[in-house]
Each structure stands twice: as C-alpha cells, then as structure tokens.
Amino acid sequence: MATITGGSDRLCDLQAFDDTKAGVKSLVDAGVTTVPYFFHHQPDPLTTTKHQIGVATIGAGSAKTDTYGPFPTSCLPIAAPSAAAIPLIDLAKADVDRGRVVAEVRAATETVGFFQVVNHNVAKELTDAMLAAVRYFHEEPLEAKAPYYTRDVGSKVWFSSNYDLFRPPAANWRDTLFMEMAPEGPSPEEIPPPSGAWLRSTPWRLGEWLFELLSEALGLPAGYLGLDAGCKDGLGGAANYYPPCPELEATMGTTRQSDPSFLTCCTSTFPSWLKPSIDGHKAQGPTAQPKHGTA
Numbered sequence: 329m330a331t332i333t334g335g336s337d338r339l340c341d342l343q344a345f346d347d348t349k350a351g352v353k354s355l356v357d358a359g360v361t362t363v364p365y366f367f368h369h370q371p372d373p374l375t376t377t378k379h380q381i382g383v384a385t386i387g388a389g390s391a392k393t394d395t396y397g398p399f400p401t402s403c404l405p406i407a408a409p410s411a412a413a414i415p416l417i418d419l420a421k422a423d424v425d426r427g428r429v430v431a432e433v434r435a436a437t438e439t440v441g442f443f444q445v446v447n448h449n450v451a452k453e454l455t456d457a458m459l460a461a462v463r464y465f466h467e468e469p470l471e472a473k474a475p476y477y478t479r480d481v482g483s484k485v486w487f488s489s490n491y492d493l494f495r496p497p498a499a500n501w502r503d504t505l506f507m508e509m510a511p512e513g514p515s516p517e518e519i520p521p522p523s524g525a526w527l528r529s530t531p532w533r534l535g536e537w538l539f540e541l542l543s544e545a546l547g548l549p550a551g552y553l554g555l556d557a558g559c560k561d562g563l564g565g566a567a568n569y570y571p572p573c574p575e576l577e578a579t580m581g582t583t584r585q586s587d588p589s590f591l592t593c594c595t596s597t598f599p600s601w602l603k604p605s606i607d608g609h610k611a612q613g614p615t616a617q618p619k620h621g622t623a
Contacts, residue, residue: 370498414444417443
C-alpha cells in the first residue's frame with residue numbers, strides 16, 4: 329500500500345499510489361477506514377442520493393455495457409431532466425416498420441439523449457459471462473493484475489486506476505481494465521486469462537446495428553457512421569470496478585460527465601438512478617427505470 333503524506337505534496341502522493349500498480353481495490357483490501365485526500369470531491373449540486381453498489385462496466389469507444397454487483401458502498405451522482413423518461417425502442421420492429429424505429433431513435437437522441445432497446449439479440453448468457461470475467465479480473469490478487477497496469481493508453485490492453493489520475497482536482501474511487509477491440513483486437517497472449525469471455529460475449533453487433541439506425545436518423549445511408557465515418561474502427565471496452573468505499577461523503581466512483589464516446593450501451597442491470605442531465609437541470613424524480621432484457 330502507498331504511503332500517503334496527508335497533502336504536503338499531492339503529486340508525490342499520487343505517484344506513490346500509482347507506483348503500487350494496485351489501484352483503489354488495494355486500499356480497501358488493506359483495510360483503510362478513511363479515503364485519501366486526493367480522492368476528495370466537492371459536493372455536486374446535482375448529486376442527491378448515495379448508493380450502496382459496486383460496478384463492473386464494459387465501455388466502448390462506440391458501445392458500453394454496465395452491470396452492478398453485490399458490493400457495499402460507492403457514491404455516484406444523480407442528474408436528470410425533470411419529467412423526462414428514457415424511451416423504449418423495439419428493434420424487432422425495424423424489420424417491418426424501419427421508418428418508425430428510425431423516427432423513434434431520432435426523437436430520443438434529439439431530446440433525452442438516451443434510449444432503451446429490446447429484442448437486440450444479445451443473449452443473457454453472453455453478458456453474464458462477460459461480466460463474470462470482468463469481476464474475476466478486478467478481484468484477483470495484485471500479482472495477477474500488476475503486469476497489466478500501465479498509463480500507456482495506446483496499449484491494446486491496460487489496467488489502471490483513473491486514466492487521468494494526475495489531471496483532475498480529485499480522483500474517482502474506481503479501477504479500470506481496458507481493451508481496444510477495433511480495428512484489430514489484442515492477441516490472445518495480451519488478454520488476462522479470465523477475460524476471454526469478455527471478447528467472446530461483448531455485443532459489438534448491437535453497436536453496429538445502432539450505428540445504422542442513427543445514420544438513417546440523420547438522413548444518411550445506413551452504413552455511413554459505421555463504415556464511412558469509421559465508428560466501427562473505434563470500438564473499445566472499459567471495465568470499471570468500484571470497490572466498497574469507507575466514506576461516502578468524501579468521494580465519488582463516477583462524477584457527472586459527458587461520455588467521450590459517440591455511442592454508449594448499457595445492459596439492463598444499470599440502476600434506476602442512472603439519469604440523463606440536460607443543460608444542467610436537476611432531477612425532479614426518477615427517470616430511468618430499466619426494463620428486463622433491455623440495453
């Protein structure tokens with residue numbers, strides 16, 4: 329475990345933490361009862377609730393899947409437009425009334441910026457295997473994870489805590505395993521052993537399908553975003569893990585943000601407090617109630 333000075337030299341303390349190559353999980357394993365000061369966040373005006381969860385997240389440059397496991401405490405923000413509900417779109421209807429589905433996608437992206445999809449052909453068994461592999465990696469002993477720890481985000485596979493650890497005023501209480509999936513994924517030798525299931529199960533076809541609908545919603549040919557604009561070549565997966573947090577008021581697992589990816593996909597295991605924020609408006613009530621089997 330890193331030796332933290334208590335704030336006399338923040339850069340040195342961050343470097344000492346990073347040099348452990350162990351991430352936030354190591355702090356919890358060491359039995360910390362307070363959150364190190366460089367994880368301390370100022371209160372977010374749009375954060376209204378504390379949540380008892382842990383999370384393994386598969387993200388992509390163009391697609392993302394979330395699942396939330398039975399871990400204790402982690403604090404994430406709440407922000408949502410008042411009275412907005414996340415639309416539910418049935419992809420099976422695209423075969424018989426594609427124009428209507430395209431219109432629904434256009435309306436959802438123009439207003440809320442989020443939508444749920446059903447009949448997406450991603451089997452539950454596949455996502456279960458993916459999520460189990462991610463959790464297994466993050467809960468492995470340090471010696472199994474340390475070889476993958478790097479700040480070289482140009483690597484096809486990397487593990488770290490906060491890819492931007494040295495830049496923001498406060499770090500987030502999470503660790504991340506990342507894999508670049510396109511145009512060429514990592515070789516079998518580069519992949520942590522339990523994570524092969526992730527590669528086999530990650531629903532990349534769903535992302536391609538949504539690119540087609542979004543292209544048509546923009547009045548463009550179906551293959552424009554995926555092929556002509558190169559979105560299919562920007563796929564990557566970020567598996568975030570949020571260990572139990574001893575001080576909910578001090579830090580956050582994920583701050584209020586705009587994802588840098590063009591398209592983000594989540595499984596139906598994302599929690600009902602995951603809410604969109606439009607123009608910084610605070611939530612007046614719950615807006616995202618995930619339906620079983622949706623993405």
